[in-house]
Amino acid sequence: MYDGVMPTQSDLRAQVTRLNLVLDEHIQLIQEAILEKDVRFAKKNIRQAREDIGVLSGHIGKMQRAIRMLHSLMRDRATSEDELLDILLTMKTAETLIMRSAFDESALQLERLIEHLLANSAALNPFIFFQFWMGVEARWEANSDQGQLLVRIENTSNVVLPGFNIKAPVPPNWRALPITQPVDRLQPGESMDLVFIITPSAMAAIREFGAPGSLQEKLNVQTGYDLRPDGLRMTCRVENASDEAMNDVLLVPWVPPGWSCKSWPFFRYLSPKSVEISTLDLELKK
Structure with a gap:
C-alpha cells in the first residue's frame, strides 16, 4: 500500500524538467551577454547558474533521502492505522509539491512526518x-x-x-x-x-x-x-x-x-x- 504512493517515473521526469528550465534560463542570459561582449555579466550568470543548480540539487537530495528514510521506517517497524493514514496523506501532499517542483517543501513535509514516527522508535538505525x-x-x-x-x-x-x-x-x-x-x-x-x-x-x-x-x-x-x-x-x-x-x-x-x-x-x-x-x-x- 505504501509503495503505491512512492514517486513515479513522471515525478522524476518533473525534477529533470525543472533542472533543464533553470539551465535553459541561465544559458540564454549567458549567450546574450557573450553576443553583447559583456564578459563580466556572462561570468556573473555562470556563477549564479552554478549556485541555483547547487541549491536545487540539494533540495532534491533532501527529498529523495526523506522518501528512502520513510520507506526504511515502514519496513522496520509496525505501523498503526492512524499512522498509516498520516503517511498516505503526507505522501499525497508531497507528490503534489513535487509536481510543482517545490522539492524543498516536499522534503520538509516528509521530514516532519518522520520525526513524528520516530518518537517511539529509538531502536531504529541511527x-x-x-x-x-x-x-x-x-x-x-x-x-x-x-x-x-x-x-x-x-x-x-x-x-x-x-x-x-x-x-x-x-x-x-x-x-x-x-x-x-x-x-x-x-x-x-x-x-x-x-x-x-x-x-x-x-x-x-x-x-x-x-x-x-x-x-x-x-x-x-x-x-x-x-x-x-x-x-x-x-x-x-x-x-x-x-x-x-x-x-x-x-x-x-x-x-x-x-x-x-x-x-x-x-x-x-x-x-x-x-x-x-x-x-x-x-x-x-x-
Whole structure:
C-alpha cells in the first residue's frame, strides 16, 4: 500500500524538467551577454547558474533521502492505522509539491512526518534517521595485532540527538570489546568519545608483504562520516607514515548499515610522510 504512493517515473521526469528550465534560463542570459561582449555579466550568470543548480540539487537530495528514510521506517517497524493514514496523506501532499517542483517543501513535509514516527522508535538505525558526525581512527600497538579503535560522535544538528547503541565500526569477522556501546543523549554541539579494543581477523593479521593488514603500521587512516539532511559523506584522511613511497593504495573503509558505496578511495601514489584526502558520497540502500 505504501509503495503505491512512492514517486513515479513522471515525478522524476518533473525534477529533470525543472533542472533543464533553470539551465535553459541561465544559458540564454549567458549567450546574450557573450553576443553583447559583456564578459563580466556572462561570468556573473555562470556563477549564479552554478549556485541555483547547487541549491536545487540539494533540495532534491533532501527529498529523495526523506522518501528512502520513510520507506526504511515502514519496513522496520509496525505501523498503526492512524499512522498509516498520516503517511498516505503526507505522501499525497508531497507528490503534489513535487509536481510543482517545490522539492524543498516536499522534503520538509516528509521530514516532519518522520520525526513524528520516530518518537517511539529509538531502536531504529541511527545512521539513517539521525543527523550527526562520527570520526573513526585505529591505533595499533607495536608488534601486536591488537589495537584501539577511537570513535567520536558529535551532534551536528540543531536538535537533541537521542541516545542509541552503536556497534564497533569494524570489518566483518574482526573482534571488538565491547561489541556495542551506548551513546548518550547529546545536545546540539555536544560530543562523546568511545574506545573499542579491536583484533583483526586471522587473514588480516598475516604479516607477509602484500597481505591484508600488512600496511597498518605504515599507513595512518582516519575516517569521518557526516550525516546530513541530504545524505552521508565519507571522508578518508590517509598518511604515509613510512620513509618509502607507496603505489596503488586501495582503501575499503567501514560503511554504516543501510548505506552503500559505489567506489572506494584509491591513491595512485603516496610519497613518504605525505597526507591525502578522499571524499565520497554514500547512497541509501533501496
